[in-house]
Amino acid sequence: MNNIVSSKWLLARMYEPDIVIVDCRFLMGKPDAGRELYEASHIPGAVYLDLEKDLSAPVEEHGGRHPLPDNFELTVTLSRVGIGNESRVVAYDDQGGAMASRLWWLLKYLGHEQVFVMDEGFTAWFNAGFPVSSEQKVLIPAKFLATVQHAMLVEMDEVKELLGDERVTLIDSREAPRYRGEVEPLDKAAGHIPGAINRFWKDGLTEAGIWKDTAAQAERFADLDRDRDLIVYCGSGVTATPNVIALQEAGFSKVRLYAGSWSDWISYEGNPVAVGGEEKA
Structure with missing residues (x-):
């Protein structure tokens, strides 16, 4: 199954009820920049997940600079932003897909198959003249149950x-x-x-x-x-x-x-x- 989808693919499906769009923009060394970019302008209906606050655990002696988040805490985060087991998740960033791929991997690791990375990223979406918004989606929690793929x-x-x-x-x-x-x-x-x-x-x-x-x-x-x-x-x-x-x-x-x-x-x-x-x- 293809893991990468085009912006046109998402444009045609962005309002389908099972689609959850996730903005993963994050700038290394500027931890608040991604959320600020999201709040200024994002794909309509997108929710924001932060690399360090949501998609990583706190740094400790071991585990590296971006330790994997606790599985249970991650399922709570996913549920909170409306990602359930039936959701089709499309992640994007503006960093060549690196941050979006982190979410892709985490969801696959938790047993969720329907997750994709949008090609090119937000700037290409914007430059194509596709719709953007500064409105933040009202979050309706979903039920996400993990089946960890060790x-x-x-x-x-x-x-x-x-x-x-x-x-x-x-x-x-x-x-x-x-x-x-x-x-x-x-x-x-x-x-x-x-x-x-x-x-x-x-x-x-x-x-x-x-x-x-x-x-x-x-x-x-x-x-x-x-x-x-x-x-x-x-x-x-x-x-x-x-x-x-x-x-x-x-x-x-x-x-x-x-x-x-x-x-x-x-x-x-x-x-x-x-x-x-x-x-x-």
Whole structure:
């Protein structure tokens, strides 16, 4: 099933009663900017979910910069904004789909299949002349019951155990200079998990910021063995999620997220760190 929908697809369905549109705009380092943008202008009927307040748990010693929210608390949040088990959820942002993909992954993790990311984002919607509004929707709570898909997630201990295992491929979703350890603007140590390959998440988009089609996504990952288990990570588990989508679009089925990602990995003293280019098997 396609995980990405066009703005025209949403425009044609935005008032259907089972559609819930979620604005996920969020600017790293400016925690209030996303909500302020939403309050100024958004797709009519959209509700707002905040990356750090709603889609992450508070930061602790371990778990990374954006720890996964508590499952029960997340179901309460989803129910509060009107997302029920029968809802078709369409998430959007203005950050290339990274924040919307986080919500997509969380809903899939809770067993909700009918969730999509809107291609291109809010600015493209606005520039197309599609309707926008500053009115906030009256929230009518829905009933959301989770069926947690534990197989979608991997924790640090398992990643550590699997280092060097030829049946597993680790995929680092950050920009190449961060992967190589040349720069690190956000975390206290630079480098990558030993053995990981680098596939920058934004390479899943065209230069115009449109999601690449299935064939192009498959080409990005053509060198990967489809029988291997794939573990995807980034800095804090957010920008890895577009790569999870891209891998699914490309036909890979054995894809898991290391949600704590690099910021969690380096929080454990003694975990090995690699720098430089990709290591060859």
